Amino acid sequence: MxxxxxxxxxxxxxxxxxxxxxxxxxxxxxxxxxxxxxxxxxxxxxxxxxxxxxxxxxxxxxxxxxxxxxxxxxxxxxxxxxxxxxxxxxxxxxxxxxxxxxxxxxxxxxxxxxxxxxxxxxxxxxxxxxxxxxxxxxxxxxxxxxxxxxxxxxxxxxTEDKYPSFVTLTGTSPAYIFEFLKAFEQFGLENNYDHKFLKELIAEQIISTVENWKNNDKETEMLIKEICVPNGSTIAGYNVLLKEKFLETVMKCLNASKEKC
The missing domain is CATH 3.40.50.720 (NAD(P)-binding Rossmann-like Domain)
Known part of the structure; x- marks a missing residue:
């Protein structure tokens, strides 16, 4: 052909x-x-x-x-x-x-x-x-x-009616994921990590976390709670995400993309 x-x-x-x-x-x-x-x-x-x-x-x-x-x-x-x-x-x-x-x-x-x-x-x-x-x-x-x-x-x-939401989840999302990764990258550079080592470290952590989530029957909220022990370092950071309305911001981002698709 x-x-x-x-x-x-x-x-x-x-x-x-x-x-x-x-x-x-x-x-x-x-x-x-x-x-x-x-x-x-x-x-x-x-x-x-x-x-x-x-x-x-x-x-x-x-x-x-x-x-x-x-x-x-x-x-x-x-x-x-x-x-x-x-x-x-x-x-x-x-x-x-x-x-x-x-x-x-x-x-x-x-x-x-x-x-x-x-x-x-x-x-x-x-x-x-x-x-x-x-x-x-x-x-x-x-x-x-x-x-x-x-x-x-x-x-x-x-079906064609699913394109706006599917494109948001798969087509536009790499840009948002890169922005998320950029925060980890910036934090690592500010703490004097070698850039090549830093990228490998972040990539392995993200990949293994997603694999855990993908293959786990537990609700996402439960996985978060299991890591966020009281008075620990994780909950300290997670509370900042809650205060700054991280979830709501991401949802606004996704819905804005969907409306444009």
Whole structure:
């Protein structure tokens, strides 16, 4: 199959790199507004690049992976429809763009299949948590599309009404988690820890704590109470979080993200 990535910014290039490293059978092309960027990515990932959208007329692409800004989608879809991409699969990672909106953008192109998906930046290490929803009857194309998604992490099929909350929990949350980690990092640096050692220390502690939480049947509140013994150092710090309304702040953060998705 022939696959075209349209728009390879931070997310698109992360997905491209993971898939290109695992791909054996399909031909991969990329198209960006910045030709030099396309050339560099093509060379790095051993794929081909297009210089202009009109080149699509000469190549029958089976799959289009859309990674452009939402504001650019209408014009892009109009151009693709003029070319006629009937019987192909569109994989869209454009936030807040429904399958219905995608299909309504095409008048001439018939029998389209669609995978709406939202990855996160952990795709860069092959560990994205990617939500997806499918439309269409072409099982061959859809299965190929899902294999692309699986190449950069785990996939979760959801209904479209779940996207705002799912994207908040998986797509936007790395930024909030990094901010949380930054506090530990800053504390360690202020206490004269070597930065490389500090990152390893924090990472191991976070990972082991999450593993404990994941595999534990106890309620989260009970796990907290078991650590926060009276008059101890843990409860001293935890009381600051309560006083500063840490939980409420995080909930406000998540709800603000959900409203924007």
């Amino acid at each position: 022939k696959i075209l990535f349209i728009g390879t910014g931070h997310m698109g290039s992360a997905i491209l790199e993971q898939y290109a490293n695992k791909n054996k059978d399909n031909e991969i092309f990329i198209l960006n507004r910045n030709l030099e960027n396309s050339k560099l990515l093509a060379e790095k990932n051993n794929v081909r690049y297009l210089t202009d959208l009109t080149e699509i007329k000469n190549i029958k692409f089976d799959i289009f992976i859309i990674g452009v800004r939402p504001i650019d989608c209408a014009k892009l879809f109009e151009s693709l429809d003029e070319i006629d991409i009937s019987n192909s699969l569109i994989i869209s990672m454009v936030n807040a763009l429904s399958i219905e909106s995608i299909l309504n953008s095409f008048k001439n192109s018939l029998n389209l299949s669609v995978i709406r998906m939202i990855p996160n930046m952990n795709a860069i290490i092959g560990k994205s948590l990617t939500s997806y929803t499918t439309f269409g009857d072409n099982k061959t194309l859809l299965n190929c599309g899902l294999e692309i998604l699986k190449s950069f992490g785990k996939v979760f099929e959801i």
